[in-house]
């Protein structure tokens with residue numbers, strides 16, 4: 001070993017020892033905070049969002065802000081776990097994008113509960129089998145996830161956060177290469193997201209049998225038991241089922257993103273950069289939705305999403321899912337909400353939470 005290398009490694013060893021002491025000291029403080037929290041609610045999304053923003057703003061380099069964020073998410077994850085272990089339900093099985101989203105937000109020091117359906121995720125949180133749930137709400141290519149929206153309307157759960165996940169699809173099989181593929185297991189959404197790529201890159205496409213599965217992870221599991229088959233799934237699913245990557249990033253739209261929601265029972269305080277989600281309904285006369293939303297414009301509250309969904313209360317009757325900028329405790333948002341409540345036939349505040 002050269003003298004220079006030895007010296008640099010010695011410096012790293014010294015820094016690691018300092019880091020270890022500092023992280024342990026931080027964890028000790030989190031433990032003390034845990035004891036003070038009388039409400040029993042450990043996870044504070046607004047505080048974590050503020051820490052992540054501050055660390056990225058103060059990042060001196062050379063580490064990228066994205067990686068600084070990942071590091072601090074893991075540090076906070078282990079600190080939180082020392083206060084109290086936390087469980088997060090998600091749309092399983094293990095290896096799905098929902099699991100990726102849960103780990104992206106909460107870090108790895110959590111216990112996860114894989115659920116068979118979106119309904120089951122909601123039920124797990126409602127019955128306290130899990131502290132929080134992670135469910136998909138919209139995809140940039142495929143649009144809204146109706147079941148999540150229906151359950152937000154029906155249950156009393158609150159939105160505590162959102163997670164945006166870039167969805168990268170991988171083609172995987174027992175062996176690498178493309179020519180041996182005679183069958184592809186895929187979830188219909190993933191298939192729709194990769195359709196063009198498959199047509200261009202698989203000359204044998206007309207002879208390939210496409211088999212629909214309930215999730216990406218299930219597709220990978222099936223391909224792991226079939227030597228002539230491939231699956232479309234996430235990179236983590238390939239690792240989980242010991243598959244080789246045949247092609248990476250095969251999604252047709254490189255910006256393909258899914259937005260997930262964190263659902264729970266706790267009201268989240270303001271972080272300084274928040275959004276508020278509402279469900280509204282109005283009577284069915286001309287200009288009704290325009291008149292209903294007018295207070296938002298008057299108080300200068302921007303709307304970032306407006307989506308309609310059948311109300312299931314009557315034929316061609318709708319509820320509107322509205323996201324607005326700001327926290328429900330912000331003065332102008334609070335004032336606009338008072339007027340909305342007055343005008344709307346129905347108003348449900350689904351929660352205020354940090355924007356990501």
Ligand SMILES: C=C(O[C@@H]1C=C(C(=O)O)C=C[C@H]1O)C(=O)O
Nearest residue numbers: 030033042043044047076079080
């Ligand atoms: C330590 C706390 O508890 C949790 C852990 C945090 C951390 O590690 O910084 C931040 C917020 C909470 O989710 C706290 O509330 O400050």
